[in-house]
Amino acid sequence: xxxxxxxxxxxxxxxxxxxLLALGLAMVFSVLGLINFAHGxxxxxxxxxxxxxxxxxxxxxxxIVLGIACxxxxxxxxxxxxxxxxxxxxxxxxxxxxxxxxxxxxxxxxNLISARPRAIPVPSWMIGAVDxxxxxxxxxxxxxxxxxxxxxxxxxxxxxxxxLGIAMxxxxxxxxxxxxxxxNANAVVATAFGLSGLLAGVAxxxxxxxxxSVDPLMGFLPVLKAFIAVVLGGLGSLAGAVVxxxxxxxxxVFLRAFLPDGWLPFRESITLTxxxxxxxxxxxxxxxxxENVR
Amino acid sequence: xxxASTTRIAAVAAGLVAAGGVAQGDSHGITIGYxxxxxxxxxxxxxxxxxxxxxxxxxxxxxxxxxxxxxEIVVKDTRSDTAQAAVVAQxxxxxxxxxxxxxxxxxxxxxxxxxxxxxxxPSASSCASTPTLPAAVGPYMFSNYTADNLQGAxxxxxxxxxxxxxxxxxxxRDTPYTEKLPEYFGEAFEAMGGTVVAVGEYTMGQQDFxxxxxxxxxxxxxxxxxxxxxxxxxxxxxxxxxxxxxIDTPVLGSDGIDSPTTFALGDVAEGVVxxxxxxxxxxxxxxxxxxxxxEKYGMPNDTVFTATGYxxxxxxxxxxxxxxxxxxxxxxxxxxxxxxxxxxxGSITYKDQNRVPxxxxxxxxxxxxxxxxxxxxxxxxxxxxxx
Numbered sequence: 001x002x003x004x005x006x007x008x009x010x011x012x013x014x015x016x017x018x019x020l021l022a023l024g025l026a027m028v029f030s031v032l033g034l035i036n037f038a039h040g041x042x043x044x045x046x047x048x049x050x051x052x053x054x055x056x057x058x059x060x061x062x063x064i065v066l067g068i069a070c071x072x073x074x075x076x077x078x079x080x081x082x083x084x085x086x087x088x089x090x091x092x093x094x095x096x097x098x099x100x101x102x103x104x105x106x107x108x109x110x111n112l113i114s115a116r117p118r119a120i121p122v123p124s125w126m127i128g129a130v131d132x133x134x135x136x137x138x139x140x141x142x143x144x145x146x147x148x149x150x151x152x153x154x155x156x157x158x159x160x161x162x163x164l165g166i167a168m169x170x171x172x173x174x175x176x177x178x179x180x181x182x183x184n185a186n187a188v189v190a191t192a193f194g195l196s197g198l199l200a201g202v203a204x205x206x207x208x209x210x211x212x213s214v215d216p217l218m219g220f221l222p223v224l225k226a227f228i229a230v231v232l233g234g235l236g237s238l239a240g241a242v243v244x245x246x247x248x249x250x251x252x253v254f255l256r257a258f259l260p261d262g263w264l265p266f267r268e269s270i271t272l273t274x275x276x277x278x279x280x281x282x283x284x285x286x287x288x289x290x291e292n293v294r
Numbered sequence: 295x296x297x298a299s300t301t302r303i304a305a306v307a308a309g310l311v312a313a314g315g316v317a318q319g320d321s322h323g324i325t326i327g328y329x330x331x332x333x334x335x336x337x338x339x340x341x342x343x344x345x346x347x348x349x350x351x352x353x354x355x356x357x358x359x360x361x362x363x364x365x366e367i368v369v370k371d372t373r374s375d376t377a378q379a380a381v382v383a384q385x386x387x388x389x390x391x392x393x394x395x396x397x398x399x400x401x402x403x404x405x406x407x408x409x410x411x412x413x414x415x416p417s418a419s420s421c422a423s424t425p426t427l428p429a430a431v432g433p434y435m436f437s438n439y440t441a442d443n444l445q446g447a448x449x450x451x452x453x454x455x456x457x458x459x460x461x462x463x464x465x466x467r468d469t470p471y472t473e474k475l476p477e478y479f480g481e482a483f484e485a486m487g488g489t490v491v492a493v494g495e496y497t498m499g500q501q502d503f504x505x506x507x508x509x510x511x512x513x514x515x516x517x518x519x520x521x522x523x524x525x526x527x528x529x530x531x532x533x534x535x536x537x538x539x540x541i542d543t544p545v546l547g548s549d550g551i552d553s554p555t556t557f558a559l560g561d562v563a564e565g566v567v568x569x570x571x572x573x574x575x576x577x578x579x580x581x582x583x584x585x586x587x588x589e590k591y592g593m594p595n596d597t598v599f600t601a602t603g604y605x606x607x608x609x610x611x612x613x614x615x616x617x618x619x620x621x622x623x624x625x626x627x628x629x630x631x632x633x634x635x636x637x638x639x640g641s642i643t644y645k646d647q648n649r650v651p652x653x654x655x656x657x658x659x660x661x662x663x664x665x666x667x668x669x670x671x672x673x674x675x676x677x678x679x680x681x
Contacts, residue, residue: 010508136540
């Protein structure tokens with residue numbers, strides 16, 4: 001029973017980072033219909049900002065703030081420079097643009113900073129574990145769960161109470177009609193990108209604290225996981241992205257913990273097979289809404 | 295930082311010019327080709343290798359070249375793509391290279407190697423460590439880097455020497471390196487009388503090792519030592535979560551963790567022992583290499599792949615010199631018979647080794663954020679698991 005609860009906490013903490021990333025992807029998708037494959041590279045930018053900030057002697061707390069700010073600003077800049085010019089083009093054009101942005105960033109990191117990983121030292125108190133009712137919960141795990149919970153609460157307040165938040169939810173349902181209501185499209189899109197950058201920055205800090213280094217290609221795998229989470233939860237649904245992130249983490253952690261040894265090599269295939277089965281049963285995703293056919 | 299950046303831009307620009315098909319040198323020079331992954335997932339290995347190769351070239355040319363002829367290198371980027379590796383190799387062959395350096399990973403190395411094999415031009419992978427690579431391509435393909443089975447044997451010998459009886463190995467089937475090296479370790483460890491109590495598996499890039507760590511904590515008998523060839527980002531994540539769970543079993547790693555990240559991990563990495571291609575002890579050739587490297591590039595060397603790139607260029611020069619000719623078959627035969635070539639990491643012998651070199655393996659320990667030399671090892675060949 002203890003091991004079950006322990007693995008539950010493990011899945012909750014991993015699901016937190018998946019959910020943050022997936023929510024960022026879903027936020028941009030809901031307003032633009034674009035899956036931004038350069039989303040993971042915002043985590044990488046967070047890492048390099050932290051690396052240079054620590055190198056300049058600014059200390060970890062300031063480095064974390066700068067790292068998250070850097071990802072947020074970069075996301076807004078990315079929208080302004082790369083996506084706004086092609087906003088009215090079809091979605092395939094935007095998808096290719098996002099892959100191009102990602103590739104260009106990889107090349108810039110590799111050739112202007114370093115192809116080798118750069119170390120980001122993490123203070124030792126972050127590495128320990130705290131004892132909660134007989135469960136060993138890592139400090140980073142605890143930070144991850146707390147940060148996810150706080151951000152999700154703050155976001156849902158923003159989306160429900162502020163004009164821009166309500167406009168974003170409306171845009172997710174029907175962008176043209178939202179614009180007819182007098183909402184500035186650029187403001188909605190820029191806010192969606194800014195928030196996705198903020199979420200990527202926080203997820204980046206949590207992931208960097210575990211891995212201890214930043215390298216040019218580190219954003220690629222997380223964005224794939226987030227993409228799976230978004231599809232699983234339901235494309236276009238913000239709540240779905242969060243649920244999808246946690247669902248993916250639970251499937252992964254429980255398979256790794258409880259599969260018999262001989263089955264371990266197939267854990268990834270089993271994870272993806274489960275995702276496909278879920279999508280066969282619910283093609284619109286776990287919380288996705290059915291498309292209205294008129 | 296700025297100087298480093300400009301040299302990198304210069305290196306990339308040089309590659310672009312070469313790819314543009316600018317005429318290569320005069321008819322009296324010797325041309326070597328490098329088909330490497332300078333962008334993409336191999337860049338962390340092939341970029342430093344290229345830096346080492348270029349340093350070696352500078353020294354070779356300053357000393358009068360090979361057989362009195364100047365040497366130059368044509369560098370082409372494979373973008374870490376296996377199909378492109380074959381295309382680029384053919385382009386290099388068409389430009390008349392007499393020997394070729396190919397990518398650090400097995401798949402693109404094979405793709406380039408078979409082209410060179412067909413053209414009877416000797417080639418070697420910069421740092422692929424899978425010992426079966428040369429046999430997979432043919433007699434014109436050589437290895438350069440410390441082979442996985444050699445590292446596994448040295449680590450096993452060390453582990454048994456420390457009196458460890460039970461080992462846990464953690465491997466990933468995502469690459470031959472992360473899968474085979476721990477398996478070679480396990481094989482050698484059991485051949486020396488130890489027991490592998492359990493084998494764990496991970497996926498590269500997995501953030502969360504809590505399931506594996508929980509399993510290790512529950513093992514009976516509990517392991518005396520843990521061996522893994524995981525490298526960053528997997529190794530830091532694993533060892534942080536292992537130590538956070540209160541498990542203080544000694545951990546043995548391999549050369550993949552020879553990186554500044556490992557030394558910046560603090561307390562969790564204290565005492566970790568890992569193998570690599572050499573230790574820069576005072577007065578050693580490697581120390582001289584490190585100083586020359588810093589002088590040329592304006593920043594300290596932070597990886598051993600620069601030194602092994604340098605070594606490979608020196609081996610190629612020695613092979614051509616010994617052949618006394620730029621004829622492919624003659625260079626191949628001379629290369630296959632090289633003995634005790636003095637290089638940055640020590641000495642390299644190819645004679646009677648089926649094109650997988652014998653070279654020294656150094657063991658290092660992480661202590662107080664610094665690297666401490668445990669010793670240099672050359673295990674008896676009967677102790678090295680068959681590839």
